[in-house]
Amino acid sequence: MPANYKTNRINEDVKRELAVILSDVKDPRIPAFPTVVSAKVSPDQAYATVFVSFLSEYDEKEVMKGLRAATGYIRKRLASSLKLRVVPELTFVLDHSIEHGAKIDRILKELEK
Secondary structure (H helix, E strand, C coil): CCHHHHHHHHHHHHHHHHHHHHHHCCCCCCCCCEEEEEEEECCCCCEEEEEEEECCCCCHHHHHHHHHHHHHHHHHHHHHHCCCCCCCEEEEEECCHHHHHHHHHHHHHHHHC
């Protein structure tokens, strides 16, 4: 089994599970309806960078504080749902690609009118 296949599978598993876990986090600093855009786990599975986006308006600094505060809970839930030898340390990054795509869509719709 190639290492690349295993890494891709782990990335997708982590992404899928984090999407469920983040929707259950009750921190008021984290907006509703989080979208996990992607997760990139390091080859040794010690670290993971998670790209998240939110549909509603939010304060970036407060969201990052909320995500950092909930990291322990999120890792614990991730450990119980995935059978990994090592549960990666999570680093969250806000991804603005969905917002950017929505902005482009609005501009294109205005041009059609």
